[in-house]
Amino acid sequence: MTWNAAKKFCLAKGAFLAEFSTLDEEKRVDEHLDPGRYYWIGLNDMEEEGTYRWNHSNNVTSYVNWDSGEPDGNRNLNCVYKWYAADYKWYDNSCHVTIYALCK
Numbered sequence: 001m002t003w004n005a006a007k008k009f010c011l012a013k014g015a016f017l018a019e020f021s022t023l024d025e026e027k028r029v030d031e032h033l034d035p036g037r038y039y040w041i042g043l044n045d046m047e048e049e050g051t052y053r054w055n056h057s058n059n060v061t062s063y064v065n066w067d068s069g070e071p072d073g074n075r076n077l078n079c080v081y082k083w084y085a086a087d088y089k090w091y092d093n094s095c096h097v098t099i100y101a102l103c104k
Contacts, residue, residue, distance in 0.1 A: 003079035006040040006101030007055060015103035016056035017042030021063050029102070030088045039102035043080035044095070045071070052080065066090045 001009060003017075010016050018041045020026040033039065042055040050073070052061050067089035071077065079095040082088045082102065 001040075001098055001101060003040050003044070003095040003097075006099075007042075009101045010103035013103060018102040018104040019043070019054040019056055020065070023063070023065065026065060026088070029104075030082075033082075033084065033088070033102070035084050037084055038099040039082045040099055041080055041082055041090070041102055042104075043090070044078050045092070046078045046095070049075055049078075064090065 007017055018029065018039075020029075020041070043052050043061060044055060045052045047053060050071075052064070052071075053059060054061060065088075067083075067086045070090060071092040074092070077092040077094055080090050080092055081097075081099055082090055
């Protein structure tokens with residue numbers, strides 16, 4: 001599902017796209033994820049390019065787990081996902097890509 005569809009999917013379940021404040025918190029969640037999948041998280045820079053905010057809390061993130069070279073500065077890549085093959089590091093991507101939702 002797209003990032004917006006993932007957000008709506010989580011809300012329909014009484015949840016929201018995952019937000020993380022520490023590596024320990026994120027690693028506890030990672031233990032339960034299916035290998036080989038990509039997961040949308042609630043982070044994006046739609047409001048201001050380069051300023052990443054959590055969708056649910058609207059807080060600018062102080063904790064990040066970007067993979068090397070990310071975010072890459074492309075103005076069309078505004079939503080963030082985690083990728084298993086990269087040790088669940090974060091990547092920015094088009095919000096219209098279809099992947100799994102990570103609800104919390």
